[in-house]
Amino acid sequence: MAAVAAWLPFARAAAIGWVPIAANPMPAPPLQERQKGEDEKLGINVSGRRFETWRNTLEKYPDTLLGSPERDFFYDDETKEYFFDRDPDIFRHILNFYRTGKLHYPKSECISAYDEELAFFGIMPDIIGDCCYEDYKDRKRENAERLMDDQVSEAGDTVQPMTLREKMWRAFEDPHTSTLALVFYYVTGFFIAVSVMANVVETVPCGPKPGKTENLPCGERYALAFFCLDTACVMIFTAEYLLRLFAAPNRCLFMRSVMSIIDVVAILPYYIGLGITDNDDVSGAFVTLRVFRVFRIFKFSRHSQGLRILGYTLKSCASELGFLLFSLTMAIIIFATVMFYAEKNVASTKFTSIPAAFWYTIVTMTTLGYGDMVPDTWAGKIVGGICSLSGVLVIALPVPVIVSNFSRIYHQNQRADKRKAQKQARLARIRIAKNASGAHFINKKKKEQDREDKIKQGIDIEEEPKDSRFESQHHHLLRCLENTTGPDLHARYIKDREFVEMEYTYNGLAAPKAQSSPPTPSPSQSSQGNPVESSCCSRRRGKYQFARSVSDTGQELNDIQIAVPNKTSSKTHLNASEPPKINSTNTTVTTSAIITTPTPGTTSDTEESMMTVSTTTSPGNSNIVRISTL
Amino acid sequence: MPVENEIDDLEMQVMRYKPEGIDELVRNTKFTKKELQIMYRGFKQECPTGLVNEDAFKEIYAQFFPQGDSSAYAHYVFNVFDADHNGTISFEEFVIGLSVLSRGSLNEKLMWAFKLYDINGDGYITKEEMLDIVKAIYDMMGKYADPPISENAPGDHVERVFQKMDKNRDGVVTIDEFMETCKNDENITKSMSVFDTIL
Numbered sequence: 001m002a003a004v005a006a007w008l009p010f011a012r013a014a015a016i017g018w019v020p021i022a023a024n025p026m027p028a029p030p031l032q033e034r035q036k037g038e039d040e041k042l043g044i045n046v047s048g049r050r051f052e053t054w055r056n057t058l059e060k061y062p063d064t065l066l067g068s069p070e071r072d073f074f075y076d077d078e079t080k081e082y083f084f085d086r087d088p089d090i091f092r093h094i095l096n097f098y099r100t101g102k103l104h105y106p107k108s109e110c111i112s113a114y115d116e117e118l119a120f121f122g123i124m125p126d127i128i129g130d131c132c133y134e135d136y137k138d139r140k141r142e143n144a145e146r147l148m149d150d151q152v153s154e155a156g157d158t159v160q161p162m163t164l165r166e167k168m169w170r171a172f173e174d175p176h177t178s179t180l181a182l183v184f185y186y187v188t189g190f191f192i193a194v195s196v197m198a199n200v201v202e203t204v205p206c207g208p209k210p211g212k213t214e215n216l217p218c219g220e221r222y223a224l225a226f227f228c229l230d231t232a233c234v235m236i237f238t239a240e241y242l243l244r245l246f247a248a249p250n251r252c253l254f255m256r257s258v259m260s261i262i263d264v265v266a267i268l269p270y271y272i273g274l275g276i277t278d279n280d281d282v283s284g285a286f287v288t289l290r291v292f293r294v295f296r297i298f299k300f301s302r303h304s305q306g307l308r309i310l311g312y313t314l315k316s317c318a319s320e321l322g323f324l325l326f327s328l329t330m331a332i333i334i335f336a337t338v339m340f341y342a343e344k345n346v347a348s349t350k351f352t353s354i355p356a357a358f359w360y361t362i363v364t365m366t367t368l369g370y371g372d373m374v375p376d377t378w379a380g381k382i383v384g385g386i387c388s389l390s391g392v393l394v395i396a397l398p399v400p401v402i403v404s405n406f407s408r409i410y411h412q413n414q415r416a417d418k419r420k421a422q423k424q425a426r427l428a429r430i431r432i433a434k435n436a437s438g439a440h441f442i443n444k445k446k447k448e449q450d451r452e453d454k455i456k457q458g459i460d461i462e463e464e465p466k467d468s469r470f471e472s473q474h475h476h477l478l479r480c481l482e483n484t485t486g487p488d489l490h491a492r493y494i495k496d497r498e499f500v501e502m503e504y505t506y507n508g509l510a511a512p513k514a515q516s517s518p519p520t521p522s523p524s525q526s527s528q529g530n531p532v533e534s535s536c537c538s539r540r541r542g543k544y545q546f547a548r549s550v551s552d553t554g555q556e557l558n559d560i561q562i563a564v565p566n567k568t569s570s571k572t573h574l575n576a577s578e579p580p581k582i583n584s585t586n587t588t589v590t591t592s593a594i595i596t597t598p599t600p601g602t603t604s605d606t607e608e609s610m611m612t613v614s615t616t617t618s619p620g621n622s623n624i625v626r627i628s629t630l
Numbered sequence: 631m632p633v634e635n636e637i638d639d640l641e642m643q644v645m646r647y648k649p650e651g652i653d654e655l656v657r658n659t660k661f662t663k664k665e666l667q668i669m670y671r672g673f674k675q676e677c678p679t680g681l682v683n684e685d686a687f688k689e690i691y692a693q694f695f696p697q698g699d700s701s702a703y704a705h706y707v708f709n710v711f712d713a714d715h716n717g718t719i720s721f722e723e724f725v726i727g728l729s730v731l732s733r734g735s736l737n738e739k740l741m742w743a744f745k746l747y748d749i750n751g752d753g754y755i756t757k758e759e760m761l762d763i764v765k766a767i768y769d770m771m772g773k774y775a776d777p778p779i780s781e782n783a784p785g786d787h788v789e790r791v792f793q794k795m796d797k798n799r800d801g802v803v804t805i806d807e808f809m810e811t812c813k814n815d816e817n818i819t820k821s822m823s824v825f826d827t828i829l
Contacts, residue, residue: 007690008694010728012825013727014691015825016742016822017707021787026821
């Protein structure tokens with residue numbers, strides 16, 4: 001609507017045509033003073049690239065950032081323009097949206113970056129014009145699929161199956177989780193192969209039984225052996241099926257799934273065969289049932305991803321296959337009819353009826369050409385020629401669609417697998433990089449601290465570059481945190497609580513670097529032994545990074561360190577090992593530092609338990625911050 | 631295939647129309663230069679080729695009257711704006727028409743209205759012509775009016791108006807009759823100035 005605001009004066013003017021026939025006078029027009037600055041140009045500076053536009057253009061869409069007073073937050077009084085620290089390339093498209101009313105999606109941009117910009121400027125992605133909408137949606141879907149894949153695999157990695165049933169199910173679904181699962185996987189695969197091979201070999205002629213002349217197939221000659229083999233395979237399959245049924249989280253769903261139906265169909269003939277006696281009537285049916293044993297080969301699809309993809313492709317190409325089938329049927333009927341009538345009058349013709357001609361048509365259209373039925377009349381030959389030519393065309397049409405579908409799905413799968421494989425390596429590299437920067441960060445912090453200490457002590461320092469304001473405040477913040485979570489100053493033996501190098505696995509589970517041997521009781525005794533000193537000297541402890549008293553949590557460390565001689569009894573630095581833990585698992589405290597450097601486990605509990613005489617073995621599994629209880 | 635040919639033709643036909651210089655337009659209309667600038671910018675934004683054809687015109691009009699069907703009325707208005715009847719409205723025609731409507735004298739406005747009602751341009755408004763226009767205006771209201779519009783409303787309305795205007799009862803309204811009736815009707819004269827626009 002706003003886009004045609006320029007035409008409103010015209011619409012109003014054209015309304016003069018209503019006046020002569022109006023029965024009543026028109027209502028008075030709204031008071032309009034001339035709006036100031038309506039055609040004023042606004043300058044927008046996006047990361048250095050300057051855009052200019054009319055104010056009207058922006059205000060066409062008042063529910064977006066640029067069209068509403070929200071843009072005033074970004075106004076720079078000095079340069080009298082609006083400054084946005086965003087991507088100028090994408091901003092171009094956003095500004096075009098205001099100008100033309102159509103939002104375009106550039107194919108060269110990353111979909112998530114584009115989405116972010118749209119969200120920032122308050123524009124709904126649904127406004128994207130038809131010309132670009134499909135492309136946008138496709139890429140968004142791809143992205144979402146990828147994210148979901150990652151999430152699923154991540155969830156798969158971290159979720160620990162608790163019950164036996166869940167463990168079994170996971171073992172069945174993903175053989176790589178444990179050795180037992182892998183063994184099971186290979187064993188079942190082996191037995192499937194054996195069973196299929198047995199079925200095949202059964203029918204090979206093996207030579208006559210001793211004493212007879214008839215050439216028997218192997219199945220009948222060594223009937224007992226094959227029977228035993230079959231029994232063994234079926235027992236394994238039955239056991240597998242029952243185990244899967246037991247482990248399945250949703251049994252009804254499992255029983256309806258394709259794979260389980262195949263399993264059932266594979267083993268049923270055997271049991272039915274057991275039940276049927278050697279009756280002549282039924283043995284015919286029994287033989288037919290044996291055919292179903294060949295379905296065992298489909299059990300391989302659990303073992304082969306390519307097979308699964310093929311099945312999935314066929315399912316997703318169902319419409320193309322249906323079309324192929326339909327058009328073939330149409331063509332077959334047409335050609336068969338024509339052939340029949342063309343060859344009807346030939347003596348002893350093979351084309352005895354239209355259905356008989358079907359066979360000829362199918363064989364010709366698929367260019368097989370067995371030659372068991374050939375036309376004699378010239379009309380029939382012409383029709384036969386046309387038939388074979390058109391057969392090639394009709395079959396060739398839907399095939400590329402199916403092939404491309406398969407290729408796309410297959411490659412998608414490949415990419416997913418590759419991504420998963422690469423993920424481990426990538427994460428490891430990222431972890432190392434973070435460690436390095438984390439160590440660097442801690443180094444800086446230490447240096448800064450030392451500098452400040454020296455300043456307070458009046459020691460001359462070399463001129464070092466001062467940290468930026470941000471960094472110094474950040475360091476101070478972290479020191480306060482150390483302060484808050486630090487152990488009691490009684491315990492001298494305890495190393496300073498500091499941020500140490502990250503020793504933790506990516507999951508954030510703590511892995512202490514080294515365990516100092518715990519002769520903890522004695523030092524604690526000694527510290528207890530000087531209760532007076534410790535309590536009143538707690539503030540004068542040297543070089544402790546933390547003062548632990550409830551009232552002191554906010555105290556500036558600088559104050560503490562002034563009066564304190566350089567006691568470095570427990571001053572170990574970066575290689576500070578974990579204070580020994582007693583009966584408590586490490587917990588991690590993650591501060592939102594520049595990098596996620598989890599603090600060394602809050603063994604505050606352990607230290608506290610050491611502080612107090614009574615052994616308060618606090619389990620402290622998930623304490624984040626503990627204020628000391630002196 | 632005919633569609634392809636059409637598309638080819640369209641591509642050949644991308645005409646660009648340049649209006650006369652702005653100074654001349656300032657002279658021919660009652661708008662100032664600044665107003666003309668604003669109007670041209672809006673005009674060219676909506677129609678980059680510089681020409682409005684009837685479909686675009688109808689579309690623009692429809693945006694202002696979403697509830698009803700404004701295509702009929704837009705058609706008639708288009709015909710009045712399109713002074714040389716070549717099927718497109720150029721910027722000059724547009725601006726000149728607007729100048730009359732928003733800044734013109736009462737006489738000029740009444741002339742314009744007469745031209746609107748006189749669909750075939752023969753100088754006489756017949757009852758059928760008026761009925762067409764009135765129906766078009768009622769169509770713009772749409773079906774969801776309160777009180778709802780009856781089927782006979784346009785007809786009755788035309789009867790009333792014709793009674794008022796057709797002084798000599800000859801079944802047509804001439805320009806003089808039209809002017810006279812309207813000038814003598816205070817409502818109409820007052821309402822004519824309601825739509826003056828300040829850009």
